[in-house]
Amino acid sequence: MQLVSRAVLLAACLFLFQSVTDSAGSGGCRRVKSLPKSKKSIGKCYELRVTGGTSGRIWGTDIYTSDSRIGTAAVHAGLLRVGQTGYVRVRLLAGRNSYRGSTRHGVRTKKYGRWKLSYKFVGVSGSSSSTRVRSKTHKRTTTKRIVSKGRCRRVKSLPKSKKSIGKCYELRVTGGTSGRIWGTDIYTSDSRIGTAAVHAGLLRVGQTGYVRVRLLAGRNSYRGSTRHGVRTKKYGRWKLSYKFVGVSGSSSSTRVRSKTHKRTTTKRVVSKGGKIRRAFYRPMLGRDGCSRLRRTPVNMQAYRRMVGTCFDLLITGTASGKLWGTDIYTGDSTLGMAAVHDGLLKVGQTKYLRLRVLPGRGSYSGSRQSGITSKNYRRWSLSYQFLGVAHSGNPLGKNGTNLRSTGGAGSRSREGKKTRQRRTKKSNEEQEQQPDQGDC
Structure with a gap:
């Protein structure tokens, strides 16, 4: 009987100890569902289970007002990611006279004046490292719901609901330069994703791939800029935003071949002077995606239907011709002259250069570079821009000539070698047939 009473007493003690530890949390922090609002709790540590997000009001940096949303503040402090659930440790502090606003990890906090209570994070519980929230869309369902790698849902278009804020989506888009786009790094939700991907440097014009996009809350203003040949506009307040979080691995070798890559015939082109000429219009797509x-044409005006296409051209630098623009030139500007102006060639030097055909611009600014002067011009239908020297081409000589195809110094074509062998053999036979002068 005495042993039974001792066993019951021991079980009761263990149960009481477990209940106390569960309520106190780990590390001397009390586990609660919400942060106390009493000044008597100042200095105490609390442990709360929250989910990282980007919605909700938040004021302060490092030290936040007591009414700031803890899940959003945890993302701002870098303790949790958006959608991740875990236990965070918070210490309640006295109020401050002012709170500083900032932007961290995609979350923007506001500044504020005097407030009665504050809190700061003192760490994350070990139980939060592997605890994450899986939304209903992450469950395996039919083909309508596809979840790709990296916990990003693969969709055909970006959702327009505020309930999707903070979620990651994967879309298959093609880089381009058309369509409206507002913002820099963070774009308005109605901005064209393919054009924004080129502006962000994730895709090239004409390249197709899977990009990962995270939907964000709206902003009060969006900044415009020009990057990678794409110009974005500034805008005021908008309800939703998005930003790129990466590119899927399936987009590295996926490119779109337009119908214009097929072999076609020559095309009639009218230049600014009104003269009609014919341009060679038979591109061949290389292994690296550049035709x-x-x-080599005199200019790129004949390829106005191939906007976004990359070309490798054997160009010789020249100081004569017509030239409009700087860095980005009009489509009818002389290629050799533009290459010298851009600093890629010297006058008389020949190399394989890589350029990309771009859409027309509203204006072109002239300048003087490398001894070449380009002129200003107004709106024109086509442009092009040099990307650099084409290192992936055939081996080049000292002056940049193609040694394999042109039969220059250091290379001999098969026909030339056979012809020389026949000539040598014929001359030897003729010498054998001639009588020796010493025998006469």
Whole structure:
């Protein structure tokens, strides 16, 4: 009987100890569902289970007002990611006279004046490292709901509901330069994603791939800028935003081949002077996605239907011709002259250069570079921009000539070698047939 009473007493003690530890949390922090609002709790540590997000009001940096949303503040402090659930440790502090606003990890906090209570994070409980929230869309369902790698849901278009704020989506888009776009790094929700991907440097014009986008709350203002040949506009207040969080691995070798890559015939082109000429229009797509022309045109005006296409051209630098623009030139500007102006070639030097055909611009600014002067011009229908020297082409000589195809110094074509062998053999036979002068 005495042993039974001792066993019951021991079980009661263990149960009481477990209940106390569960209520106190780990590390001397009391586990609660919400933060107390009494000044008697100042200095005490509390442990709360929260989910990281980007919605809700928040004031302060490092030290936040007591009415700031803890889940959003945890993302701002870098303790949790958006959608991740875990136990965070918070210490209640006295109020401050002012709170500083800032932007961290995609969350923007506001500044504020005097407030009665504050709190700061003192760490994350070990139980939060592997505890994450899986939304209903992450469950395996039919083909309508597809979840790709990295916990990003694969969709055809970006959702327009505020309930999707903070979620990651994966979309298959093609880089382009058309369509309206507002913002820099963070774009309005109605901005064209393919154009924004080119502006952000994730895709090239004409390249197709899967980009990962995170939907964010609206902002009061959006800044415009020009990057990678794409110009974005500034805008005021808008309800939703998005930002890129990466590119899926399936987009590295996926490119779109337009119908214009097929071999076509020559095309009539009218220049600014009104003269009609014919341009060679038979591009061949290389292994690295850049087309190589059999003949180098004087300018790129004949390729106005191939906007976004990359070309490798054998260009010789020249100081004569017509030139409009700086860095980005009009489509009818002389290629050799533009290459010298851009600093890629010297006058008389020949190299394979890589350029991309771009859409027309509203204006072109002239300048003087490398001894070449370009002129200003107004609106024009086509542009092009040099990307650099084409290192992936055939081996080049000292002056940049193609040694494999042109039969220059250091290379001999098969036909030339056979012809020389036949000539040598024929001359030897003729010498054998001639009588020796010493025998006469």
